[in-house]
Amino acid sequence: MNxxxxxxxxxxFSLGAVSLFAVVDMExxxxxxxxxxxxxxxxxxxxxxxxxxxxxxxxTMTDSCLExxxxxxxxxxxxxxxxxxxxxxxxxxxxxxxxxxxxxxFALVNDQAFRRAVSVNEAExxxxxxxFAMDGRHVELGCVECHVHADDSxxxxxxxxxxxxxxxxxxxxxxxxxxxxxxxxxxxxxQTSWDALHSEGHDAFLPLVGGHGAADCRQCHxxxxxxxxxxxxxxxxxxxxxxxxACHASPHSxxxxxxxxxxxxxxxxxxxxxxxxxxxxxxxxxxxxxxxxHHAPSGFPLTAPHDAAACAKCHDPAGxxxxxxxxxxxxxxxxxxxxxxxxxxxxxxAFAGQExxxxxxxxxxxxxxxxxxxxxATSMPLTGKHVDTECNACHERATPQSPRAFQGTPAECxxxxxxxxxxxxxxxxxxxDPLPDQGECAVCHVTTTFRExxxxxxxxxxxxxxxxxxxxxxxQCTACHVPTxxxxxxxxxxxxxxxHFGEFRGCVTxxxxxxAGLFDRPDMPATVENxxxxxxxxxxxxxxxxxxxxxxxxxxxxxxxxxHVAAxxxxxxEPVRATKPGGRTWSxxxxxxxxxxxxxxHAGQFxxxxxxxxxxxxxxxxxxxxxxxHDRDSRFPLREQHEAVACASCHRTTTAPDGNDVVHYxxxxxxxVDCHGVQEDVLMKRKRRxxx
Numbered sequence: 060m061n062x063x064x065x066x067x068x069x070x071x072f073s074l075g076a077v078s079l080f081a082v083v084d085m086e087x088x089x090x091x092x093x094x095x096x097x098x099x100x101x102x103x104x105x106x107x108x109x110x111x112x113x114x115x116x117x118x119t120m121t122d123s124c125l126e127x128x129x130x131x132x133x134x135x136x137x138x139x140x141x142x143x144x145x146x147x148x149x150x151x152x153x154x155x156x157x158x159x160x161x162x163x164x165f166a167l168v169n170d171q172a173f174r175r176a177v178s179v180n181e182a183e184x185x186x187x188x189x190x191f192a193m194d195g196r197h198v199e200l201g202c203v204e205c206h207v208h209a210d211d212s213x214x215x216x217x218x219x220x221x222x223x224x225x226x227x228x229x230x231x232x233x234x235x236x237x238x239x240x241x242x243x244x245x246x247x248x249x250q251t252s253w254d255a256l257h258s259e260g261h262d263a264f265l266p267l268v269g270g271h272g273a274a275d276c277r278q279c280h281x282x283x284x285x286x287x288x289x290x291x292x293x294x295x296x297x298x299x300x301x302x303x304x305a306c307h308a309s310p311h312s313x314x315x316x317x318x319x320x321x322x323x324x325x326x327x328x329x330x331x332x333x334x335x336x337x338x339x340x341x342x343x344x345x346x347x348x349x350x351x352x353h354h355a356p357s358g359f360p361l362t363a364p365h366d367a368a369a370c371a372k373c374h375d376p377a378g379x380x381x382x383x384x385x386x387x388x389x390x391x392x393x394x395x396x397x398x399x400x401x402x403x404x405x406x407x408x409a410f411a412g413q414e415x416x417x418x419x420x421x422x423x424x425x426x427x428x429x430x431x432x433x434x435x436a437t438s439m440p441l442t443g444k445h446v447d448t449e450c451n452a453c454h455e456r457a458t459p460q461s462p463r464a465f466q467g468t469p470a471e472c473x474x475x476x477x478x479x480x481x482x483x484x485x486x487x488x489x490x491x492d493p494l495p496d497q498g499e500c501a502v503c504h505v506t507t508t509f510r511e512x513x514x515x516x517x518x519x520x521x522x523x524x525x526x527x528x529x530x531x532x533x534x535q536c537t538a539c540h541v542p543t544x545x546x547x548x549x550x551x552x553x554x555x556x557x558x559h560f561g562e563f564r565g566c567v568t569x570x571x572x573x574x575a576g577l578f579d580r581p582d583m584p585a586t587v588e589n590x591x592x593x594x595x596x597x598x599x600x601x602x603x604x605x606x607x608x609x610x611x612x613x614x615x616x617x618x619x620x621x622x623h624v625a626a627x628x629x630x631x632x633e634p635v636r637a638t639k640p641g642g643r644t645w646s647x648x649x650x651x652x653x654x655x656x657x658x659x660x661h662a663g664q665f666x667x668x669x670x671x672x673x674x675x676x677x678x679x680x681x682x683x684x685x686x687x688x689h690d691r692d693s694r695f696p697l698r699e700q701h702e703a704v705a706c707a708s709c710h711r712t713t714t715a716p717d718g719n720d721v722v723h724y725x726x727x728x729x730x731x732v733d734c735h736g737v738q739e740d741v742l743m744k745r746k747r748r749x750x751x
Contacts, residue, residue: 091160094167095213112159124153130222140222141189145176166212168220181209191226195250205231242291247276264300266337279306302328303335307342310381318356359390363422372396391416400424404466409436439470439497443506472500479509479549487522510553529599539569565592573602573643578614603644617651621679631656653677662715664725695729709734 097103102111113120125132134140135150142150149155156172170180177184181202186193202209206221214220224230228244240247246259256276261267267274280288286301303309305328309316320330334349335342349370351361359365365373373396378384388395393415410417418429429450434441441448453475454463469475484499493499503522505513520526541554560568570593572579578595587595587607596614598606612618619626632645649655653673665671676687690696697704713723727733 092162093159094161094165095163096167097159098163099213100216121151121153130219139190141176144188149176193250195252197250239289240291241289246291247288269336269338270340271337302326303331304328307331310385312357312387315357319353322352322356357387359388390421393419400462401465402462404462404464408466437470439468444508445506471498472504473498476500477549479547479551479553484522509551527599530601531599566594567592570641583614602641615648615651617648623679660721661724662717662719662721664721664723695727 092098093103097112110123112123114123125135131142134143137143156175157167159167168181173179173181173184177188179185205224208214208218208220211218211220228248232244234244243259247256249255249257258267258276265271276288280286280291282289284290309331316327316330319333320327323330323333325333334347334353335344336346339347351366354361361368373388374384376384386395391414397415405411405413415424418427418433420428427450431441431446439445451463453468454465456463488499488502491499491502493502503512503517505511537554539556539559541559542552543554543558546552556563556568562568577583584595585591590607593602596605596607596609598604600606628645631648634644635646637644652670654671657673659666659671661671663671665676676692678686695701707722709727710722710724712720715721
């Protein structure tokens with residue numbers, strides 16, 4: 060662009076001139092005459108003063124309006140009054156409601172202005188929108204009765220049409236209290252009549268309904284009192300707010316009040332309203348309800364099953380006093396409401412003085428909560444099998460209508476269990492100290508099982524008169540008490556000795572007499588040093604042991620003397636393998652005669668009627684032959700030269716019929732020729748002997 064061009068500058072000056080003529084023309088040509096109110100003002104009179112209302116180069120028409128109408132500007136700034144409540148766009152456009160240039164007879168405030176501002180005409184304007192609720196007698200008044208210039212067609216400058224009034228009653232009405240009341244009239248009086256009293260704002264502290272609705276003001280706000288009506292102010296309606304207990308004594312317990320106050324988030328003294336509503340006419344109002352949450356602080360939470368109970372079941376509505384209606388029971392005081400189903404059985408004993416909750420749940424009576432540990436407090440602690448036993452098995456009813464028996468239930472074993480011993484120990488238990496409650500059975504048995512005998516175990520000699528010694532002590536009980544295939548009516552499978560072995564008859568009751576009664580003959584001793592039966596020789600350790608020795612001659616009639624004393628028992632009693640437990644391992648001796656054990660070296664030469672009596676010639680010392688007297692015991696006395704002859708000279712070794720070599724003793728001849736004979740005879744004998 061060429062700034063030095065003449066054409067450019069001509070164009071600029073032309074545009075400025077045209078604009079100036081247009082503005083001057085606008086100033087001089089108005090759309091119509093202004094209203095009489097504005098036309099009377101010198102600064103607005105004439106057609107050259109448009110900027111006074113429409114603004115100049117640096118202001119708007121709204122600025123011009125508010126410059127003259129300062130009270131309206133104050134409303135807009137404080138957002139109060141009719142103009143202060145308008146929307147911002149509407150408040151900044153004064154001409155929307157108050158249009159001008161309609162002639163001198165046009166009223167700037169008219170029904171159209173009201174409709175555009177508040178959607179109703181002047182007569183229907185609701186004063187509540189500006190903070191003054193009109194009702195009662197005020198509704199009957201015309202606008203001009205309060206706004207005296209409301210209908211003036213032309214207002215004097217500075218005279219308000221509607222503004223300038225106060226909402227304080229005393230601005231229109233005489234104060235008959237002569238300033239003694241610090242609150243506004245509307246706090247006590249309505250707009251219908253001065254005599255129709257009410258308490259504006261009283262609901263914030265106490266709604267005057269129900270029982271309080273009929274109360275006279277002076278009952279609570281007496282003259283001269285701190286809370287008198289005269290002391291009330293707008294800023295602080297009640298100088299020291301009071302709570303319920305300031306006027307009403309509370310019959311409730313402190314924990315109950317404190318708990319409900321905490322639930323309501325209120326001070327304790329004011330928490331009554333959490334249950335007692337203002338609209339109630341009595342503290343015993345029929346509509347009064349108390350839910351489980353509010354009941355809990357009483358110390359008695361309404362948990363099941365009490366949550367379903369009607370209030371009257373526990374709180375008799377016919378009670379004359381609060382305490383009679385609400386005695387303040389503990390949640391464990393079951394007996395206060397419930398009859399004793401046990402008919403006083405627990406009024407004595409370990410649980411005397413305790414409530415039902417000692418055994419039952421708060422929620423239900425059945426099933427009970429009487430544990431094994433609690434049973435320990437009774438005369439019969441539950442141990443072993445008794446722990447698993449059903450309560451009803453021991454605690455029965457005498458009749459279907461009777462209570463179940465608890466007190467006096469016997470603890471003795473015999474009360475429930477049959478005597479599996481058939482009174483076998485009755486005599487032995489006479490001197491036994493029984494357990495205080497369980498009786499004699501508990502001396503030997505425990506509650507786990509009858510088979511279990513606690514240490515030190517069963518005192519067998521004391522209770523059976525049969526001491527378990529030696530091998531008996533090592534043997535299993537079932538060796539003598541053979542288990543039965545099936546339990547009897549008492550549940551016993553532990554066999555009885557009599558069932559298996561018969562009536563007790565000493566050792567032979569269980570053990571076979573391997574001696575076949577040999578030592579029980581009438582000529583045998585029945586007692587040896589106070590020992591009887593097999594114990595005369597044996598003890599319990601083993602039948603092979605003879606702790607007291609064995610008098611062989613006494614018991615067998617065969618004295619062990621000489622070489623027999625040194626001989627081992629097995630030399631005569633050959634060891635054998637036992638064919639059954641406890642059977643004999645030594646065989647009986649073959650006899651008491653020498654020939655029963657010893658071979659006859661003489662091949663029967665000395666037998667008499669088929670038996671040889673060695674003792675006629677020999678003693679028990681087997682190497683001693685001097686007991687044979689040739690002169691006495693033979694038919695050939697030894698005299699003269701025969702005494703010096705060696706025995707073998709006459710008694711030569713020959714071959715017996717059985718093929719063994721034996722010394723030939725008899726028969727021999729006693730004649731001389733039997734040994735000496737003639738020479739020929741001797742030669743012939745030799746020849747014959749040689750087979751020739």
